[in-house]
Structure formats: C-alpha cells, structure tokens
Amino acid sequence: MTELERDSDIDKTDDDVENADIDESELSGRAGKIITLAKRRGFFWNSNEIYGGSAGFYDYGPLGTRLECNLVDIWRDIFVIQEGYAEISTPVITPEMVFSASGHLKEFTDLMVECKKCSEPFRADQLLTEHHPQPDNLNAEEVNGMLTEFGIKCPVCGGALSEAYPFNLMFKTNIGPGSKRIGYLRPETAQGMFINFHLLYRYFREKIPFGVVQIGRAFRNEISPRQGMIRLREFKMAELEYFIDPSDKSHPKYERIKGLKIPLLPAGKPQEEAKPTTVAITLEEAIEKKILGSEVMAYFIGLTYEYLNSIGLSGPSLRFRQHGEKEKAHYAEDCWDAEILTSFGWIECVGIADRSCYDIERHNEYSGHTLAVTIHHEQPIEREVKKVIVDNKALGKKFKALSVKIKAALEKLDGNKVADDGSPLKVNIDGKDYEIDRDCFEVKTVTEKEFGKKIIPHVIEPSFGLDRITFALIENSYYERESSYRVLRFKPQVAPINAGVFPLMAKPELVEVTQKCIENLKNMKLNIFYDDSGSIGRRYARMDEAGTPFCVTIDYDSLKDNTVTIRERDSTDQVRIKIANLPKILNDLIEEKLIFKEIKAA
RNA sequence: GCGGCUGUGAUCUAGUCUGGUUAGGAUCGGAGCUUCCCAAGCUUCUUGCCCGGGUUCGAAUCCCGGCAGCCGCACCA
Numbered sequence A: 001m002t003e004l005e006r007d008s009d010i011d012k013t014d015d016d017v018e019n020a021d022i023d024e025s026e027l028s029g030r031a032g033k034i035i036t037l038a039k040r041r042g043f044f045w046n047s048n049e050i051y052g053g054s055a056g057f058y059d060y061g062p063l064g065t066r067l068e069c070n071l072v073d074i075w076r077d078i079f080v081i082q083e084g085y086a087e088i089s090t091p092v093i094t095p096e097m098v099f100s101a102s103g104h105l106k107e108f109t110d111l112m113v114e115c116k117k118c119s120e121p122f123r124a125d126q127l128l129t130e131h132h133p134q135p136d137n138l139n140a141e142e143v144n145g146m147l148t149e150f151g152i153k154c155p156v157c158g159g160a161l162s163e164a165y166p167f168n169l170m171f172k173t174n175i176g177p178g179s180k181r182i183g184y185l186r187p188e189t190a191q192g193m194f195i196n197f198h199l200l201y202r203y204f205r206e207k208i209p210f211g212v213v214q215i216g217r218a219f220r221n222e223i224s225p226r227q228g229m230i231r232l233r234e235f236k237m238a239e240l241e242y243f244i245d246p247s248d249k250s251h252p253k254y255e256r257i258k259g260l261k262i263p264l265l266p267a268g269k270p271q272e273e274a275k276p277t278t279v280a281i282t283l284e285e286a287i288e289k290k291i292l293g294s295e296v297m298a299y300f301i302g303l304t305y306e307y308l309n310s311i312g313l314s315g316p317s318l319r320f321r322q323h324g325e326k327e328k329a330h331y332a333e334d335c336w337d338a339e340i341l342t343s344f345g346w347i348e349c350v351g352i353a354d355r356s357c358y359d360i361e362r363h364n365e366y367s368g369h370t371l372a373v374t375i376h377h378e379q380p381i382e383r384e385v386k387k388v389i390v391d392n393k394a395l396g397k398k399f400k401a402l403s404v405k406i407k408a409a410l411e412k413l414d415g416n417k418v419a420d421d422g423s424p425l426k427v428n429i430d431g432k433d434y435e436i437d438r439d440c441f442e443v444k445t446v447t448e449k450e451f452g453k454k455i456i457p458h459v460i461e462p463s464f465g466l467d468r469i470t471f472a473l474i475e476n477s478y479y480e481r482e483s484s485y486r487v488l489r490f491k492p493q494v495a496p497i498n499a500g501v502f503p504l505m506a507k508p509e510l511v512e513v514t515q516k517c518i519e520n521l522k523n524m525k526l527n528i529f530y531d532d533s534g535s536i537g538r539r540y541a542r543m544d545e546a547g548t549p550f551c552v553t554i555d556y557d558s559l560k561d562n563t564v565t566i567r568e569r570d571s572t573d574q575v576r577i578k579i580a581n582l583p584k585i586l587n588d589l590i591e592e593k594l595i596f597k598e599i600k601a602a
Numbered sequence B: 001g002c003g004g005c006u007g008u009g010a011u012c013u014a015g016u017c018u019g020g021u022u023a024g025g026a027u028c029g030g031a032g033c034u035u036c037c038c039a040a041g042c043u044u045c046u047u048g049c050c051c052g053g054g055u056u057c058g059a060a061u062c063c064c065g066g067c068a069g070c071c072g073c074a075c076c077a
Helices: A003-010 A014-019 A030-041 A064-081 A096-102 A142-148 A191-196 A197-203 A283-288 A294-309 A358-367 A392-412 A468-478 A508-523 A535-546 A556-561 A579-590
Strands: A042-047 A058-060 A092-093 A109-114 A121-123 A165-168 A171-173 A183-186 A209-218 A236-243 A261-265 A278-281 A318-322 A336-340 A347-354 A373-390 A425-429 A434-438 A441-455 A458-465 A476-481 A485-490 A497-505 A528-532 A550-554 A564-566 A573-580
Touching: A003 A197, A003 A283, A030 A042, A030 A294, A030 A434, A030 A476, A030 A485, A030 A535, A058 A064, A064 A209, A064 A236, A064 A294, A064 A468, A092 A142, A096 A183, A096 A191, A096 A358, A171 A579, A183 A236, A191 A197, A191 A209, A197 A209, A197 A318, A236 A294, A236 A468, A236 A579, A261 A283, A278 A283, A278 A497, A278 A535, A283 A294, A294 A318, A294 A336, A294 A347, A294 A468, A318 A579, A336 A468, A347 A358, A358 A458, A373 A392, A392 A425, A392 A434, A458 A468, A468 A476, A485 A535, A497 A535, A508 A528, A508 A550, A535 A550, A550 A579, A556 A564, A564 A579
Parallel strands: A261 A318, A497 A528, A497 A550
Antiparallel strands: A042 A058, A092 A183, A109 A121, A109 A165, A171 A183, A209 A236, A236 A458, A261 A278, A318 A336, A336 A347, A347 A458, A373 A441, A425 A434, A476 A485, A550 A564, A564 A573
16 A cells, blocks of 8 residues: 555545554554654654753654644634633642542552662562462552562572562652652643642532643653653643533533544454454444443543544544553543554544542542532422430530540431430540440431532543644654655644745845735734745745645746735645735635635636 | 664765775755756755773774664553
8 A cells, every 4th residue: 555545545434434444564664754754844853862862752843833832722722712611720840749649659650679689670569460369459568568478589580679669650859958848740730620629610600510621741751661752751731621410421512513423442342353443433323322421421522533633633543442441540430542543553642531530539538628519409408317416515524635536426427326215325436435425415306408419520531642643643644745755734724834935036026025925924823934945846845844735936927917826735736816815815725714726816 | 671673964875794094975954056836957065973981003893881763572551
C-alpha cells in the first residue's frame, strides 16, 4: 500500500471502518520522515539537544506551538464556550497531602528493593509472585515481612536485599527552604479541580451537573520514556471534570449526539483477537446493547469524537477502546480511550473515565472539609425517628474530656435497636469499652424534617493528552505527493500558517503590492507568511511542508488589473481573483464557508 | 531497568574495520543574478565528527564511562 492509497482510506465512510485493513508495518517508516520534517520546519524536537538531549522532554518550535495553540482554541470553543464549562487554573506544585488523599502517593508507586552487594534494583512485588496472589497490593511493611519470612535473596548474585522503598512516578520537590514541606509536580491537572469542589459548587449556584476544565502541564517521571512525543515526562493536558448526581447519569444534550456512529472496541473478547475489529454503531445503539453504561459516557465519547473530527482526525485511524478490568487506573470505574493509529501503533490520546465518587470522597475524608452536594427534596420529608438524646451535663460530669467522643458514638446508634429496659449502653471508644448509664441519655421519638440529601457527586472525566493529539494530527496529516515531496494536510483552521503571500519575484513594485495585501489580511486576524526567496515553486513547497492551506501570489498582471492568484495546497489548483475580494474570500476559505472549487475567477 | 545495535552541519550520507593533509558530497538554509506559477538554473556563503576520560607523537577512527536514539524484554497508563 502506498502512502497515497492509505490517504484515500481516510475518506471512507463509517461503514467501512469495520473492514478497514490498515497495514501497521507500512506505517513504521513514516515516523522517521515525520520527525525529520518536524525538526526541519520547526514543529518539535527533543529538548536540550546541545547538551546531549533528555529523554521524555520535547520542545515545540514556532509552527508546533501555533498548531497546538489552534487545537487548544478549538477545544476551548467546544468545552468552554459551547458547553459552558468553567475553566480554572491551579498550581503545578502541590503539597503532599493532596496526593495522599488522591491515592497517587501510594498507588502511583512501585516498591523497589536493591541488592546490598551488587546494587541491582528489583521491583519488590516481582520477587513475591510465588508467595502471594496479588503482591502489587502489598504495602512496604508487608513486603519486608514476606521478604524476610521467605528468605528472599538477590536473584542475580544471591546477596542480601535492602528494605523495600517506593519508587513513585511523581517528581518530588521541597516547598520553601528545608525539606519538611514536601511537594510534588502534579501527575494530572484533575486534583486542582477536585480540591476546589466546594468553591466551584458555589460558583455554579449549588446545582449539579456542572463541568470544570483545566488546561496545563502535568509531570510523570517515567522509567523509560520511548516513542518520541508519545510518552513524555512533562506534558500538557486538557481535562474536564463533569460532576453529576450518581442516581442520574443522563445528559441534557444526549439527544443531540445519540445518532453519531462511532467505532467502538469494548473490553473483553473483541480486544483479544489478533486484529481487533471495531464496531461502528450509533451511541444510542451502544447504550441499548449495554456496550456503554450511561448517557453521560456516551455524550462525552460523542463530544470527543466531534472534537477530534473538527481538528481533522477521523476515519479508520480513530477508535474508542474500553479499558479492561486490570488496566484501569486506581480511581476509575469505567474508562474509554480515544485511540489514534500512528506509526507507533494505536495510541491513547483521550481517556474518558468514570471516576465515580472516588476523588471527592477521599478529599472529604483527608481534608475534613465537606465536599458534597445537597439534593433538595421537592417537599421536606417528615418522619418519626427514635433517637438517643444525650444529657450533656450528666455525661460531661462523668466522663470529662472523653464525653465528646462518647456523645458522638451514642448519637450514631439506631434508636430502634436500643433496648427499652433501662439497661446501660456499651460503646467502644479507641478500642476500649465504656458502659454508659441511663442517667446520661434517653431514647426519644422525635419528628425529623429532611429538606434534602447530601450526596458525593460522581465525576466523569474526559482527559485530553495535547501532545499526543498534536503528534497524531501531524502524522495523520502527512502524505507524499511525489517521491520526497511532503505535504501536511491540515484543516485550514488548525494550520499554523493560514496563508503564504508572495511576490512572484522580489521586485520593489511587486513587493509593495504584496505588503499592502498582507496588511489587509492581518487585519482579518489571519496568520500570514511572507516569502520572496527562491523560485515560486520552492516557496509553494515550503508552505506545503508547513501545512499552509493557501498561497497568494502577486505578479506583473496584478499591477495592471488588480488581480492575484490564489493557490490551494492539496489540488495545487489556482484561480485569479480581485485583490479587493481577497480578504473576504481567504477568510471564508479558512473558515470553510467557501470551497476552493466554487471561487469564481475574476 | 536489562540485552543487542547505532551516534559525522538543520537533514541524508562518505570516511571508522586498517589512527596520519584543511573531514568529502548532496539536500535544506542565507546573500545575489534570472518577467520565475509548482523543490529549475547560475554565483557565493554559514553551520558538523554526541559528551567526558584514556591509549598514542597524533583519535571521527581504538578502549572505558555517560547521554541520546532504535529494536526486543520488563515496566507504566
């Protein structure tokens, strides 16, 4: 299959998706060419190169930065402007407690041991697989206990092993002088949104559902970053946290997207095949067939699909794959990844996870702040309840400082289960039993009015890896017209340069007219590139490599009749138009309100 | 993290085995010429032996260490 034939696959309809036969080995040669082009033209390159480079870090050059900027603009347009989610911005450096609560401190960790003799490092759980069914769930103490119990030695040299120590994928730092206040560079932007839930809930006038987004950098100290931009130690994410009532996983705008036909690859059997085939069905069907569990999941899969389409990622190189039980993150109940086929195989570009109530509940517990939603009843509910009513005075006199804890324990008891015979009650405080006499409390039937219910919201999280999307887009936009004539076929709105504008030759009279054209185009907020060096063909070629959709050329005829030629990148067709109409026509072309073939020649 | 292979201007590459002139070529890029519409041609110019140490009179070349890349295994999501 040639590159060009592969390109034609992209134009196939959704119905073809199931049968699309993509030769993955054919793709592997592309990576090198694309990395070369990216470096030469200023899209991206490995960081710190003059000092030997550093794995897992990439710089964006001028074109890459603009491209990514455009992708983010479109993301914002959908999620912030259209959907109305609120964008916030929280710090990268985050105190340790946040990650204690979120579970990252524990779960984002591998326990390692080192040989004291040959200093070979090992993953501790790997050494215990024969002695425990799930050694990765053990804590350091248990691991050390078992290493001693089974007398495990270094598998390489037989030497004694060190104590187990955690290797955490988070970058650690100190906040302020000294080393007492430990901080971490966030491994996801999500926590910044969770820990502000109470403020955001107020901002949204105490109603759910609502969505909060954050676009920013995240950090993971990957053990071995590979595959260029796919696995980075510092990367950018755009994340949405959509807070919902767990008893209502519908979505108000579900109707709008339910008809979208989307290539899905559910967990389990379908993925175990050598060449897994996706099922292209509508979201509505997917819900009926229980492939998707809820309207919200369906909605965000749909919205993600629309976003990826709008930046130019579609067709058989796009699929949504469900995570299997074992591969889900510690916080996830269900997870679907949007995957894009590149020369590195199918790569996860967006993760859409149902994080259930996990994060908010944990922050409730660890912070002591109430992060919860009150669901108001339409009518207050009245009911008669038997309750233990404490006599504070009597209890306080008897138990002094302990009385606070005892009171709390007593009030927790179910009034119906307290015997009516006037016998004392037993409560257990910090492992000790106390007998509480009846003179300290009584059991009463009271009328309770309940105005609403406090619930912990569930969270649906679409999380976009911007670097991966940027890379996947560059790769999927790449094609060769003839041998070694390279073109990036970006959609006009995402292209880093909207148009190249050239004098046919660098003659003062032509340059003058060209500059006037450029001034008018820049006033339309278009990103214009001027070039007068080399032959005209060379300049077109430069723009094709940069993915610029249109070029405008001013020649000697322009001086006579006020017309210019406008050239389309993919067809290389040209049409002459009046200079006066140029800004409007070019702007409409870029917004795709006008198709190039429909331009009437002047 | 382990093992194998590799590292020459921005890119591709000759030279490395067998140490010895000023590291050669092409592309890209810059300046200029050319009424120049698809990488045309001509003149001219810039940028390089991954880093550090060792062996040697002398290292791109041999040795050691590091860094980076690719492949496989492992790991991670």
